[in-house]
Structure formats: C-alpha cells, structure tokens
Amino acid sequence: MESKSLNTLALRCAARKIPASEFLNLYKEFYNETFPANSIDNDEAKTQEGSGSQDKTDVEESISKPVGSKNDPVAILCAEFMKLLENGKYVILADYVVEVLFVNYHSELVREFLPKLKDLMNKGILIHFFSKSCAFFVNLTDNLVISQLIKDLRATIVPCILETNFCDISNELVVAIAKFLQAVLRFTPQPIQINSETYRDNTFNLTKRLSLINKILSKKFAGIIDKKLQFKEVLGPFTKDSTLDFDNSPSITSPQFIPSPLPSMKERSVTSSQSAIKYKDLKLLRYYKNIWLNSKLMNWQPFDSEFISNYSAIKSSLYPDQVQNIQNVDLLFTDLIETAFTCFAQFVSNKLYHQSNSTYNLLERKWILFLSKILPLLVYKNSSRTAHVIGNALDGIDDKVIKAISAYYQENDDGRSRNDDLFDDYPSTSLDIRHDFIKSLTMLGVVPPVFITNYLRGDQTVDSKALATTDDLTFTNQQGIIEIVNDIPNFIRSSLEGMEMENVSEPTLVSSNGLLQVLSNFDTVSPTKQFELANAVVDMLSESSTTFELNTFVKLTAVLTFNYSHSLTSILMYVTPEVLTKLYLEFVDKHWNSQVLGKQETDGESQFENVNISMSFSWAILMLTILYKQYHIDFVSMRADYTTDNIKNSFAITFVENLPDISDLFFIDEKNSDDPEVQVKSHKLVRDWLNDLFVNGSLSDSLLQNIEPKQLAILVPYIFKQVTLAMEIGAVGDLQNLIGGFEYFLQPFMLVGLIKVMYWLEQYLSCLKSDETDEKLIQKVLSLLNTIICPSTLNEDSKAFHFAVLRLNAIPLLGILYQFRSNKHAESNYGIYSSDNEGNPTLELMISRLISSLSISPVYDIDSTILVTDNNFVQKPPKFQSFFVTNEISMNKMLTNQMNSFWSLHSSTYYNLDFLKTLIDTLTPKQFLLDVLRTLEYKVETLGVKDVRNKSSSNESDQVIDYLFYFLVLYDIENSEDAKAMAQFMEDTVDISINGDSGIVKQETQPKSEYNPDDDIDMLFGENDTSMQANEEDTLDNKELKSDRNCALGKNRHTFGFIIHEIKLSYGTLESDSMSYEDYKKICEYHSRYLKMLKTCIF
Incomplete structure (x- = not known):
C-alpha cells in the first residue's frame, strides 16, 4: 500500500463531510483489498460479529497477528493516522481516527498508536481527539469492548497518558485529557497499581493544573484518581475514616494527619485499646513539641547544648511512669529534624488556610532561620556528622509535610492560586526550605553535594556542582577579586573604617564595602560564619560602647538597623535580643551620663567627634525602638536585671515605651518638674528655641551648647506638636517660616526628635482626616510634613538616620496618607484600572518616599502588596494592619476555631502563636481563659471528645483539658527560672494579694457570670474584665517590685497562671452567688493541674 492511499481516502471523505461511521465501512473495504494475504474467511468473521459497528472483522483479526515486519499493517496504519492528524485541514479527521481506534476497538492498534500521540504537534486537533474519545466512552455500554478496554487500561492507555508533561501544555488540553481519563478509569473494577515515580508526579501535576482551571472538575477528577489509581508506597490523599462525622480542615493540623488505629467496631479488644493509648501518647507528644518549638522561637530562646538535652527530656517529662529507651545522639537528631519540618509544615499550613486576616511573618522568618541555619549548625556541632542520619531523617518526613511546604513556597514564588486540598500531593520545582537545609549541611561538610540531587530527585533546578562545599566567608573586593575572610573582627573593623x-x-552602593556586601547576602553565609560574625558584632558593640569608640559604635549600629538580608534578625537568633537590648540600655542610661558627656566637654573642638557623640545617642535610641516595636522585645522582663533604681529613672525605657505620647508641657528635668526654678528655665528654653527657629531663622551657639540629646529627643517633638496645633487653630499663619524652622530638625544632632514625631503623626493625622476638615488646612499640614519626610537636601551625616526613622512607623502612616487621596473610590474599585497619582503631588511624594524607605530591606508583619508600585491594576486594597477583624472573620469565630482545635485534640494549634498572642491580648488573657474553659467543659460534658464514637471516659475528657493547659503553661513560661518563680508564687501558703501585700485578694467588681458568645464588641474590648484589670495595673505600677518573687509577679501578672491563682484566692470575697463551691473546687483542680505542669514540663 502506498503511503498516500489512506491519506487520499480520508481527505476525500473529509472534503465531502462523510460521517465517521460511513468512513469506517470504506476503510474496511479498502483494507481488505490492499492486504488480501491478511484476509480471513469473511463468513467466519461474520459468525463472530455482534451487533453494531463495534464488532471485530477480518481486518482486525489480521491486525492481531504479530507485528514487526516491514509491511506490518499496525505500524503502517499508525503512521498514516499520525499524518492525518498532523494535516489538521479537517477536524473530522480526528473523528475518523477515533472511529477506527476505539469505536471499532482493537488492542494492538491502540497499543501501537497511543504512545505516538505525545509527538503530535497539532495540539488543536489533539484536543478534539480526546474530546471525541471521551464522548464515546461516556456512553459506552458494550460489554465486549469494555472487557478489552479494562485489559488495555493498565498496560497501555493509562501509562501512555501519564507520560505527558502536564506543566507544558495548554489549559484546554489539560481539561480534555482529564475528562478522557475520568471517562475510561470508571470502567476498571480494581485500582491500577502505578510504580513509576514519573507517572505519579505527572498525575499530581495534572491534578494541580486542573485545580487552577476548573475546581468543580478538579474535585471529581481527584475522586476518581483516588479510587482507581494506587501509587506505590503512597497513601491515598483523600482517605477518610468512616467514623468521622465532621468536616475536616484542609490543614495539616487535621486529626487525620496520623490515621487513628481505632477500629470501627463498637467493641474494642485489648490490643486496640493499647494501640489507642499509644496513638494518644504519640499525638500529645507531637502537640507538645509543636508548641515547645514555636514558643522557643517566639521568645528568642537560645539554641545551645541545653536545647538538645531539653528536647530529649520532653517525652520523659510527659510520661514519667513509662520506661524510656535511651536514644543516641543520631537518633535524637533524626527525630528533631522530622519534628522540626513537621512543625514548620503545620505553621505554613495554618498561615495559608486559617490566617487570611493577618500579615504576620516575623515568626515565619525565625522558623526559616532555624531550619536553614541553626538546625544544621546543631547537627554539625552535636551529631556524628554522617550523611545517613540526614537521609534517614528526611526520608522519615511524611509526604503530607513535604506537600504542605512545597505548596506554600510555590504560592509565594509563583503568585498563583493555591491548591485548596492539602492532601492532594504534587511535586514542585520551586526551591523550598529543604533545599536551604541541605545546602547549609553541604557547606559544613556533613553531606556531599550530590546528596541534594539524590534526595530531591524531582527538583531538577538544583545544580549540585554549583553548591558551596566549604563554610568560608567571602566577599568581592574593589578589584573584583573574591577574598576569603580569615579574621572576622579585623574584617569588620577595616570595613567600618572605609565605610x-x-x-x-x-x-x-553596598557592594563597595565588604561588611555591607556580606550583610546584604547574609542568607548565603554558612551557619558557622553567621554564628562567628554575630558574636563578633556583639563583642565589638560592647567594647566600643564602653571604650567610647563612637565612630565604630555609630556605623555598626547604623548597618544593623537596616536589617539587610535579615541580618539583624539572624544575629538576634544567635545571641538573643536580651544581650543586645541590655547593651544599648546601658549605653543610653549609664555610659552616656558618666562618660560621653565628659568626653563631649573635653573634645568640644572636634566637630567630627561632636557629631559622633550626638549620633551615637540617636542611633542607640533608634535601635531600642526597633527592638521594642518591630521585634516586640519586652523591656519589662529585663528591668530587674538591668538596674536596681526605680524604672522611672531609665530614660531609654520611658522614652521607648511611650513613643506616641508627646506631653503638653516640657521640663528640662522631669524628675524635678514641680520645682519652680525648673519650670522657669524650661519655659525660657522653649521660648528661646521657638524664637530662633521661627523668627530669627537661625539657632544661636548658646542654645546648641546648653542642651543634651536626651532633652532634644523630647523638645523637638514638643515644638513640632505645639506648632502644628497652633497652625491648626490659626494662631500661626506664616507657613514659610514654619517650614524653615522645621528644616533645622533635619540636622544630625536634632534628628533624634523625629522618632517620637513619626509615631505621634499617626494619631494626629487620623483625627485630622474627616469630612469637616478644611482642605487648605490639610494642604498646610501636608506641606509641613513634606519638609521632614521629603527634604530637598540632607546632611551626609543625616541621610542614613533620616531614612531609618522613616521606616519606623511607615506602614500606619501610609494607611492614613492613602485616605487623603482625592480618589475616594479607589478602595472599592479594585480589579479596575486606576492610577496611583490622582492625589496632590505633595501627598504622592511622601507616599513614594515612605514606600522606598521600606523597600530597601526587610520589614516584618506588613502586607507585601504595599511595596508594589509598578502595577496599575489594583487587585485588592492593601492591608495596613497586621491583624484585623471583619464581618466574615469575627472575634467570636476566631475564638471558636481555636477552642474546637483544643477539643479535637489537633496536633497543633489552629492559629500560629504570633496570631494567637494578638487574639489573646485583644480579648484579654482572662477573658480568653474563661471562655475557653467554659466552652470545653460544656463540649466534653454534652458531646464528649471529638472523633470518639462512644461517650468519652473521664480520662479522655481530662486529655482535652490537658491539651489546653499544656498550651497555657508553655505560652506563659519562657524558661525554668520563670517556672520556679511562678510555682513558688502559686504555692505560697500566705495569701498574697495583687497589691503585693499579705491577705486575700480584694475584688471590688463582680465579673459577669455568663458570656454572650455572639457579642463581639464585649469580646473585642474585654468589657467583662476591663474595670478590674485597670485597677490591677494601676496598683501594680505604683508599687516597687523589691524581692525576686515580686519581680516575677510583676513580669507574669497577665499570665494564665496568675489569673488562675487570682481566681482561686478570690473565693470567699465575692457574693455567694458569684462562685459556687463546685466552681471553687473546679478552679482548685485547674490550679493544681497548672502547678503540676509547671514542675514537670521542660522549658
């Protein structure tokens, strides 16, 4: 047969629009004439015919003979069919091929032709081919064809389809192939075993692509795949226990994360009971480790040798009665690595699915630093450093964990719609935290470079030859030569000198300096060198602050404040914020008063030294502000260790903890504000400064020489506030004079005053923005702000500090400035083209300046869309708050979700700890505790324990309360010292009031005995608890904490343990109907439970 004969027949039929069924008859006649040697007796063939065009003929019987010869009909026909489909002139040609292949079904032809489809270039006709085939199989009822199809599904059809790379084809073809698979797989009575990893990965790629295109079809397709395909050593992603009657969260915190060994039978054997106990123990252990690791990261606890020993002791502390096997170090690290990655997967899953109303990411950054740098460093220092330990740990990580991490990173990297089904595994070519973990181990020599390709076989983007195999710290010098740093302290010192x-x-410009270059690529530095560099930086800061090498102190502090490549965050993880915070507190409150001012007097002739002296104070205050506001470092916990004087004597702490507050009165000496002489001098100083700034237009030398930076930090905000308010009421009218005076605030020695100004502006502009405000006044205020936010020129010593000050409170200010834009409908018209430049030029210039200040280096807990300035199509309004409540996500709903998580015995909390902390602080700890306890008591009593078929026993009920109390204790207590202090306080036989005196706690206000769960306003502001809480705080603030126990009490007075102890002591002082004896017994039980955990838990 000539190659063009079949083409001629098919093309002529297509040109005449002959139906596929008639073409099949012509094709049979043509074939019998062309291959007479392959014909068999027609009468014999006819006796085998069934009804319809689906029966076999002599043509198909001849085709059934072995293939491989030169004139093999199967090979020739397949080649002709491919030419017809490539022709693409007529769509009906695909119908002809479907008719010959499937309608007139024959296995040999199907087996030979389907593998060739992947080479077909005409994708349009390929889509039609699959659609036409799908339409046939959907209506197929012929049992003979079905039996042949079932045989070919396993051996031919499914493997051929799953060879396709679904990442590189069009959406239309994805849908067509999915529908085809869905149609044919329904015929197989048993699941088809798939052993190839490539087929498995392609299947999951297909499912993922489909979920982005058609969610309804995706769900149906996922169901048929789960039932009809079984992948080797892979559990079904949609397995559901028949005992579950509740809808499960798609998060990794689902109780199905560990399949329960409980059988569905009502009667449980001894073996199943033991299995259930073991299962509960395992789940509680994982839950405890999850909160333990998150708390450690949340509280910036050090990761030293004690960390490993404490981690190993967790199981024995939970189950002291069980005999614990002694684990060697390698097995311990295997467990730690598996646990750490599982906890991180739960963390990102919570963030992805549960926390859409927040923008928290600082705790996430700590997790990334821990897994990518600190954990490899711990392995390097404490384990046997063998690759098989790492391999065993990574192999032991559950597939769902890998899937959750990959899904989260792909969401962040690609910006595409996420796959809503957590348990639908699919491979990802995006790099994730596992790659960074292995890269660090490769740098440290724990694993060879090929380990990353051997373990992460699905990620072809990693070039093992390009991985660093040493932990050398390198930088590129000005000649373009890469240098290795052998002496880190000298490297830092020489870099600072040339900076x-x-x-x-x-x-x-950072590449021009060695230190800036290293810090700008800090995430690529090996863990060992990061650790050495962090300690070298702290040592150098400590030395320079005590020896008054102020040039070193200023430059090093300035570099750290910008947090290039998360360098400051990484340093804090290695040395803990407490070390750095105490260093700067001591510099401001001690060294400055005793040494710096004296140095200023002796070296007054050096202008360079004077600038360094004033800027050293300013940078120190700025760093403390960053630690307090951005990293949420609580100075209260360091008060007792920091100074024995009254806390009011600390300028640094008082300043930082009252940033938005600018007093209406200014005193040179706040301690002696009642002294008439101080009042007169203060009044004269303010008058002279106002006169020189806004009347004379220049500052006299006498004013500059007789004022300290500490006074300027208060005086500049005071003047700014008074002048702004005076302009608002019309007392000051000359705008140009005001602008000229404000420009002096940009001088290096006065910039420290802008710190408070940036925080005060948030509340001032919020009040100013109203419909009644005069537009002219708004324009004047914006002009004044433009003077300090967008100055035309800046002193070279002021430039970096000014930029750093703008970053401090830029997000709230941007949120308010956006409201001043003239386009009032911009927020509601997201998705529609809009221009960002519709406001007045002054306003837009300030917005642009604030955004640019945030864009140069990482800032935490912000909406990343704020920093996107090149997109004219606004997808959604940016979020200027890190936590917000909506109608859809109310306080009541959030609290209910977390309570149900405790009740369901999830292996992690429903929300991450950073989110939970805000939720608890918003509700107040006392309200959160009471609401959760009441609800859990009710649920356990009336509904039992979730996922338990029969009514729960007392042990199961206790386990729900245990889950809650382990959370409460680990949330409250940071270290063993705090635990001892709290235990001593709670055990004291003498009743201690919250005032610090002996006696029973006096409670003047009676809390409400019932709580309306639908009242979000009461929940939001904690009105059941507000009045008493305020009295407690006022009383405590007015008392000095003299003893160690009272210091601990002052630190922990808002903890859950303190609240439980307070409620217990309050029994007998309330009215008789406020707390029954049964309630008192219950609170005593909770008190004992909390106290027991204080003594046994590992912190």
Missing part, C-alpha cells in the same frame, strides 16, 4: 555613612541606606 561612608551616607552609603549605608543606598542598596546600590
């Missing part, structure tokens, strides 16, 4: 301060805030 220009004005370049610190310029990301494009």
Whole structure:
C-alpha cells in the first residue's frame, strides 16, 4: 500500500463531510483489498460479529497477528493516522481516527498508536481527539469492548497518558485529557497499581493544573484518581475514616494527619485499646513539641547544648511512669529534624488556610532561620556528622509535610492560586526550605553535594556542582577579586573604617564595602560564619560602647538597623535580643551620663567627634525602638536585671515605651518638674528655641551648647506638636517660616526628635482626616510634613538616620496618607484600572518616599502588596494592619476555631502563636481563659471528645483539658527560672494579694457570670474584665517590685497562671452567688493541674 492511499481516502471523505461511521465501512473495504494475504474467511468473521459497528472483522483479526515486519499493517496504519492528524485541514479527521481506534476497538492498534500521540504537534486537533474519545466512552455500554478496554487500561492507555508533561501544555488540553481519563478509569473494577515515580508526579501535576482551571472538575477528577489509581508506597490523599462525622480542615493540623488505629467496631479488644493509648501518647507528644518549638522561637530562646538535652527530656517529662529507651545522639537528631519540618509544615499550613486576616511573618522568618541555619549548625556541632542520619531523617518526613511546604513556597514564588486540598500531593520545582537545609549541611561538610540531587530527585533546578562545599566567608573586593575572610573582627573593623555613612541606606552602593556586601547576602553565609560574625558584632558593640569608640559604635549600629538580608534578625537568633537590648540600655542610661558627656566637654573642638557623640545617642535610641516595636522585645522582663533604681529613672525605657505620647508641657528635668526654678528655665528654653527657629531663622551657639540629646529627643517633638496645633487653630499663619524652622530638625544632632514625631503623626493625622476638615488646612499640614519626610537636601551625616526613622512607623502612616487621596473610590474599585497619582503631588511624594524607605530591606508583619508600585491594576486594597477583624472573620469565630482545635485534640494549634498572642491580648488573657474553659467543659460534658464514637471516659475528657493547659503553661513560661518563680508564687501558703501585700485578694467588681458568645464588641474590648484589670495595673505600677518573687509577679501578672491563682484566692470575697463551691473546687483542680505542669514540663 502506498503511503498516500489512506491519506487520499480520508481527505476525500473529509472534503465531502462523510460521517465517521460511513468512513469506517470504506476503510474496511479498502483494507481488505490492499492486504488480501491478511484476509480471513469473511463468513467466519461474520459468525463472530455482534451487533453494531463495534464488532471485530477480518481486518482486525489480521491486525492481531504479530507485528514487526516491514509491511506490518499496525505500524503502517499508525503512521498514516499520525499524518492525518498532523494535516489538521479537517477536524473530522480526528473523528475518523477515533472511529477506527476505539469505536471499532482493537488492542494492538491502540497499543501501537497511543504512545505516538505525545509527538503530535497539532495540539488543536489533539484536543478534539480526546474530546471525541471521551464522548464515546461516556456512553459506552458494550460489554465486549469494555472487557478489552479494562485489559488495555493498565498496560497501555493509562501509562501512555501519564507520560505527558502536564506543566507544558495548554489549559484546554489539560481539561480534555482529564475528562478522557475520568471517562475510561470508571470502567476498571480494581485500582491500577502505578510504580513509576514519573507517572505519579505527572498525575499530581495534572491534578494541580486542573485545580487552577476548573475546581468543580478538579474535585471529581481527584475522586476518581483516588479510587482507581494506587501509587506505590503512597497513601491515598483523600482517605477518610468512616467514623468521622465532621468536616475536616484542609490543614495539616487535621486529626487525620496520623490515621487513628481505632477500629470501627463498637467493641474494642485489648490490643486496640493499647494501640489507642499509644496513638494518644504519640499525638500529645507531637502537640507538645509543636508548641515547645514555636514558643522557643517566639521568645528568642537560645539554641545551645541545653536545647538538645531539653528536647530529649520532653517525652520523659510527659510520661514519667513509662520506661524510656535511651536514644543516641543520631537518633535524637533524626527525630528533631522530622519534628522540626513537621512543625514548620503545620505553621505554613495554618498561615495559608486559617490566617487570611493577618500579615504576620516575623515568626515565619525565625522558623526559616532555624531550619536553614541553626538546625544544621546543631547537627554539625552535636551529631556524628554522617550523611545517613540526614537521609534517614528526611526520608522519615511524611509526604503530607513535604506537600504542605512545597505548596506554600510555590504560592509565594509563583503568585498563583493555591491548591485548596492539602492532601492532594504534587511535586514542585520551586526551591523550598529543604533545599536551604541541605545546602547549609553541604557547606559544613556533613553531606556531599550530590546528596541534594539524590534526595530531591524531582527538583531538577538544583545544580549540585554549583553548591558551596566549604563554610568560608567571602566577599568581592574593589578589584573584583573574591577574598576569603580569615579574621572576622579585623574584617569588620577595616570595613567600618572605609565605610561612608551616607552609603549605608543606598542598596546600590553596598557592594563597595565588604561588611555591607556580606550583610546584604547574609542568607548565603554558612551557619558557622553567621554564628562567628554575630558574636563578633556583639563583642565589638560592647567594647566600643564602653571604650567610647563612637565612630565604630555609630556605623555598626547604623548597618544593623537596616536589617539587610535579615541580618539583624539572624544575629538576634544567635545571641538573643536580651544581650543586645541590655547593651544599648546601658549605653543610653549609664555610659552616656558618666562618660560621653565628659568626653563631649573635653573634645568640644572636634566637630567630627561632636557629631559622633550626638549620633551615637540617636542611633542607640533608634535601635531600642526597633527592638521594642518591630521585634516586640519586652523591656519589662529585663528591668530587674538591668538596674536596681526605680524604672522611672531609665530614660531609654520611658522614652521607648511611650513613643506616641508627646506631653503638653516640657521640663528640662522631669524628675524635678514641680520645682519652680525648673519650670522657669524650661519655659525660657522653649521660648528661646521657638524664637530662633521661627523668627530669627537661625539657632544661636548658646542654645546648641546648653542642651543634651536626651532633652532634644523630647523638645523637638514638643515644638513640632505645639506648632502644628497652633497652625491648626490659626494662631500661626506664616507657613514659610514654619517650614524653615522645621528644616533645622533635619540636622544630625536634632534628628533624634523625629522618632517620637513619626509615631505621634499617626494619631494626629487620623483625627485630622474627616469630612469637616478644611482642605487648605490639610494642604498646610501636608506641606509641613513634606519638609521632614521629603527634604530637598540632607546632611551626609543625616541621610542614613533620616531614612531609618522613616521606616519606623511607615506602614500606619501610609494607611492614613492613602485616605487623603482625592480618589475616594479607589478602595472599592479594585480589579479596575486606576492610577496611583490622582492625589496632590505633595501627598504622592511622601507616599513614594515612605514606600522606598521600606523597600530597601526587610520589614516584618506588613502586607507585601504595599511595596508594589509598578502595577496599575489594583487587585485588592492593601492591608495596613497586621491583624484585623471583619464581618466574615469575627472575634467570636476566631475564638471558636481555636477552642474546637483544643477539643479535637489537633496536633497543633489552629492559629500560629504570633496570631494567637494578638487574639489573646485583644480579648484579654482572662477573658480568653474563661471562655475557653467554659466552652470545653460544656463540649466534653454534652458531646464528649471529638472523633470518639462512644461517650468519652473521664480520662479522655481530662486529655482535652490537658491539651489546653499544656498550651497555657508553655505560652506563659519562657524558661525554668520563670517556672520556679511562678510555682513558688502559686504555692505560697500566705495569701498574697495583687497589691503585693499579705491577705486575700480584694475584688471590688463582680465579673459577669455568663458570656454572650455572639457579642463581639464585649469580646473585642474585654468589657467583662476591663474595670478590674485597670485597677490591677494601676496598683501594680505604683508599687516597687523589691524581692525576686515580686519581680516575677510583676513580669507574669497577665499570665494564665496568675489569673488562675487570682481566681482561686478570690473565693470567699465575692457574693455567694458569684462562685459556687463546685466552681471553687473546679478552679482548685485547674490550679493544681497548672502547678503540676509547671514542675514537670521542660522549658
């Protein structure tokens, strides 16, 4: 047969629009004439015919003979069919091929032709081919064809389809193939075993692509795949226990994360009971480790040798009666690595699915640093450093964990719609935290470079030859030569000497300096060198602050404040914030008063030294502000260790903890504000400054020489506030004079005053923005703000500090400035083209300046869409708050979700700890505790324990309360010292009031005995608890904490343990109907439970 004969027949039929069924008859006649040697007796064939065009003929019988010869009909026909489909002139040609292949079904032809489809270039006709085939199989009822199809599904059809790379084809073809598979797989009575990893990965890629295109079809397709395909050593992603009657969260915190060994039978054997106990123990252990690790990261606890020993002791502390096997170090690290990655997967899953109303990411960054740097460093220092330990740990990680991590990173990297089904595994070519973990181990020599390709076989983007195999710290010098740093302290010192301060805030110029270059690529530095560099930085800061090498102190502090490549966050993880915070507190409150001012007097002739002296104070205050506001470091916990004087004597702490507050009165000496002489001098000083700034237009030398930076930090905000308010009421009218005076605030020695101004502006502008405000007044205020936010020129010593000050409170200010834009409908018209430049030029210039200050280096807990300035199509309004409540996500709903998580015995909390902390603080700890306890008591009593078929026993009920109390204790207590202090306080036989005196706690206000769960306003502001809480705080603030126990009490007075102890002591002082004896017994039980956990838990 000539190659063009079949083409001629098919093309002529297509041109005449002959139906596929008639073409099949012509094709049979043509074939019998062309291959007479392959014909068999027609009468014999006819006796085998069934009804319809689906019966076999002599043509198909001849085709059934072995293939491989030169004139093999199967090979020739397949080649002709491919030419017809490539022709693409007529769509009906695909119908002809479907008719010959499937309608007139024959296995040999199907087996030979389907593998060739992947080479077909005409994708349009390929889509039609699959659609036409799908339409046939959907209506197929012929049992003979079905039996042949079932045989070919396993051996031919499914493997051929799953060879396709679904990442590189069109959406239309994805849908067509999915529908085809869905149609044919329904015929197989048993699941088809798939052993190839490639087929498995392609299946999951197909499912993932489909979920982005058609969610309804995706759900149906996922169901048929789960039933009809079984992948080797892979559990079904949609397995559901028949005992479950509740809808499960798609998060990894689902109780199905560990399949329960409980059988569905009502009667349980001894073996099943033991299995259930073991299962509960395992689940509680994982839950405890999850909160333990998250708390450690949340509280910036050090990861030293004690960390490993404490981690190993967790199981024995939970189950002291069980005999614990002694684990060697390698097995311990295997468990730690598996646990750490599982906890991180739960963390990102919570963030992805549960926390859409928040923008928290600082705790996430700590997790990334822990897994990518600190954990490899712990392995390097404490384990046997063998690759098989790492391999065993990574192999032991559950597939759902890998899937959750990959899904989260792909969501962040690609910006595409996420797959809503957590248990639908699919491979990802995006790099994730596992790659960073292995890269760090490769740097440290624990694993070879090929380990990453051997373990992460699905990720072809990693070039093992390009991985660093040493932990050398390198940088590129000005000649373009890569140098290895052998002496880190000398490297830092020499880099600081050649550093220009004005370049610190310029990301494009950081490559010109060795230290800036290293910090700008800090995430690529090996863990060992990060650790050495962190300690070298702290040592150098400590030395320079005590020896008054202020040039070193200023430059090093300035570099750290910009947090290039998360360098400051990484350093804090290695040395803990407490070390750095105490260093700067001591510099401001001790060294400054005793040494710096004296140095200023002796070296007054050096202008360079004077600038360094004033800027050293300013940078120290700025760093403390960053630690307090951005990293949420609680100075209260360091008060007792920091100074024995009254806390009011600390300028640094008082300043930082009252940033938005600018007093209406200014005193040179706050301690002696009642002294008439101080009042007169203060009044004169303010008058002279106002006169020189806004009347004379220049500052006299006498004013500059007789004021300290501490006084300027208060005086500048005071003047700014008074002048702004005076302009608002019309008392000051000359705008140009005001602008000229405000420009002096940008001088290096006065910039420290802008710190408070940036925080005060948030509340001032919020009040100013109203429909009644005069537009002219708004324009004047914006002009004044433009003077300090967008100055035309800046002193080279002021440039970096000014940029750093703008970053402090930029997000709230941007949120308010956006409201001043003229386009009032911008927020509601997201998705529609809009221009960001519709406001007045002054306003837009300030917005642009604030955004640019945030863009140069990482800032935490912000909506990343705020920093996107090149997109004119606004997808959604940016979020200017890190936590917000909506009608859809109310406080009541959030509290209910977390309570149900405790009740369901999930292996992690429903929300992450950073989110939970805000939720608890918003509700108040006492309200959160009471609401959760009441609800759990009710649920356990009336509904039992979730996922338990029969009514729960007392042990199962106790386990729900245990889950809650382990959370309460680990949330409250940071270390063993705090635990001892709290235990001593709670055990004291003498009743101690919250005032610090002996006696029973006096409670003047009676809390409400019932709580309306639908009242979100009461929940939001904690009105059941507000009045008493305020009295407690006022009383405590007015008492000095003299003893160690009272210091601990002051630190922990808002903890759950303190609240439980307070409620217990209050019995007998309330009215008789406020707390029954049964309630008192219950609170005593909770008190004992909390106290027991204080003594047994590992912190």
